[in-house]
Amino acid sequence: MQQIPMPYLLFLGDVMDPLAAKTARGIHVWRPESCVGQIRLATDSVSLGLPEMDIATAKAQGAKTMVLGTANSGGKLPKHWIDSIKTAIRAGMNVANGLHQGLNDIPELVELAAEHHVELFDVRHMRPELDTGTGIPRSGKRILTVGTDCSVGKMYTSLALESAMRELDLNADFRATGQTGILVAGAGIAIDAVIADFISGAVELLAPANDDNHWDIIEGQGSLYHPSFAGVSMGLIHGAQAHLLVMCHELG
Amino acid sequence: MQQIPMPYLLFLGDVMDPLAAKTARGIHVWRPESCVGQIRLATDSVSLGLPEMDIATAKAQGAKTMVLGTANSGGKLPKHWIDSIKTAIRAGMNVANGLHQGLNDIPELVELAAEHHVELFDVRHMRPELDTGTGIPRSGKRILTVGTDCSVGKMYTSLALESAMRELDLNADFRATGQTGILVAGAGIAIDAVIADFISGAVELLAPANDDNHWDIIEGQGSLYHPSFAGVSMGLIHGAQAHLLVMCHELG
Known part of the structure; x- marks a missing residue:
């Protein structure tokens, strides 16, 4: 099964509604040791209280993947987030995304990621080849x-x-x-x-x-x-x- | 919802196993009035006892859609069936297919169908835009x-x-x-x-x-x-x- 490299830089964008940050909050609550810092596009965006840092700093501190940790209504990727995603890719960071709209559906991001040898993880579509269940008893x-x-x-x-x-x-x-x-x-x-x-x-x-x-x-x-x-x-x-x-x- | 035009010409191919013709048999049992005839690629293929006819004759007798009514193991479309499918398209017939492999995944068939203003129905993938269920009570x-x-x-x-x-x-x-x-x-x-x-x-x-x-x-x-x-x-x-x-x- 595919594994998203940790630790993470949590991207909070410019979302104001605390409920919209539940993904980032879940990661921070349950895997605090895997969160290097947070990045926001506006000073009044929701915050997790993690160290505020830009992409270069996060990379220097070991962040391997930038996670889009907030959801906007509709599950679409706001156009002005794309610049941050490109900066992360150019810095050599993977990008992980839980929104309905896939990063892998945006050709310019796919190309840029290939060029910089990083991966784009769309978690809604991250799965191995599947088969029907067998119901055969198993250990564990x-x-x-x-x-x-x-x-x-x-x-x-x-x-x-x-x-x-x-x-x-x-x-x-x-x-x-x-x-x-x-x-x-x-x-x-x-x-x-x-x-x-x-x-x-x-x-x-x-x-x-x-x-x-x-x-x-x-x-x-x-x-x-x-x-x-x-x-x-x-x-x-x-x-x-x-x-x-x-x-x-x-x-x- | 999309509707497959009837009546049908049932294509049985060169399948020998009677079990492999269960789709064609189901159509014939339940909609005999919608079956103009059958077409086979070998004289010892399974038969439904329908009038044997070529594509031109079926078309002349009103057949609107040729249905691939047999399944081969694996659900793949045998290459030598493609010629019959092309003949049907050129004769102005739609083609319907219940196999896993889609007709719409074969570019030369898609092009030919567009050129002759007929449709390719892959019934496993024939569906309107879906949404989650609501559970709201409804009449009927x-x-x-x-x-x-x-x-x-x-x-x-x-x-x-x-x-x-x-x-x-x-x-x-x-x-x-x-x-x-x-x-x-x-x-x-x-x-x-x-x-x-x-x-x-x-x-x-x-x-x-x-x-x-x-x-x-x-x-x-x-x-x-x-x-x-x-x-x-x-x-x-x-x-x-x-x-x-x-x-x-x-x-x-």
Whole structure:
């Protein structure tokens, strides 16, 4: 599976809405050691409180990938962000992107990246060749987070479990199935973007056979109750072959 | 939704295995009035017992679309079939194809079709712009066929229901979700080929709001018990908002 090189420089653009920075915030909360600094296009943009730095400085401090960590409505890439992306590429940094619009769909960026030997990661489309699920039993232990709705904390719960289990010296790995999760982990499969036939097969690939004492903690998506996304949740349940399901529910 | 013009000329190629002709057979069983004739590339190929005719004759008898009605292993388009496809295009016939490999991926066929003002239908990829499902209640009545496994007769059951309900003067329409079903109906969405996020949304589009006394009979896919395809089945259940589920099970 493709791996996004860390550490990151978090690009926050000129977004004012704190909710729009949830990807950058997720990375910062769960992988602070992988965040060299932040870069903003306006002094009143949202901030994570990370060291403010330009691309050259971040590169000098070891940043390997600039991550577009904010979402604007519509998931499109604002034209004036392109200049920053080009500067990062020219500085020899990879660029990772969770927006719907792909960096790899912009020919001038693809050319520039090839010229500078760096990679463009569109996490919604970052996946190996997929196949249908087999349902064949496999070794290793797996936890899947499920929920009574979308956006009830399945990613945070999964990452909190990983963190707590590692503190107990358990051999545990978070397996990402959504954009933010993939940027946190540096790898994964955006499960809602795969072809319907391959949902469970993608999960089998994401959390393959492992040592008997190894735990994969698989990030759930959607909910069996959700009119849009129940199919994705169902495919996750089959593909995960989980030993434990952790149910997430919004309090109140 | 795109509509494949009927009647059809059924192209059987040089396939010897009767099982490989199940698409052509399905069309012939359920829409005999839409089959002008058959064309084969060898005298010992499988036959449906339809009048044997060349492309010019079929065209003269009113055939509007040549349907590739047999599958070879691997779902690839044999090179020597291309000549027949070109002849059909030059004769002014559309060509419809249920194989994985798309006619629209072969530039010389795309060019030739444009030149002769005919269309190439790749039924696995024939679909309108999709969106996520809404779950909003809608008018009209819907039946969904479900099953304890794949390949237990969900398409045949759906078409048998349509036929029997029409005999009772009920206002009933079969809604196709698989390759053969789409060729039988001349329209539909190959639900296993849509992006996971859009499964239920595709079903809402396929069987939209309708008259209160109108029945849509939606062709089910997979099974909630199936390790590969349960996600597709679940999305169908949510998207269909069915008044009746008809369970299909293999006897014995």
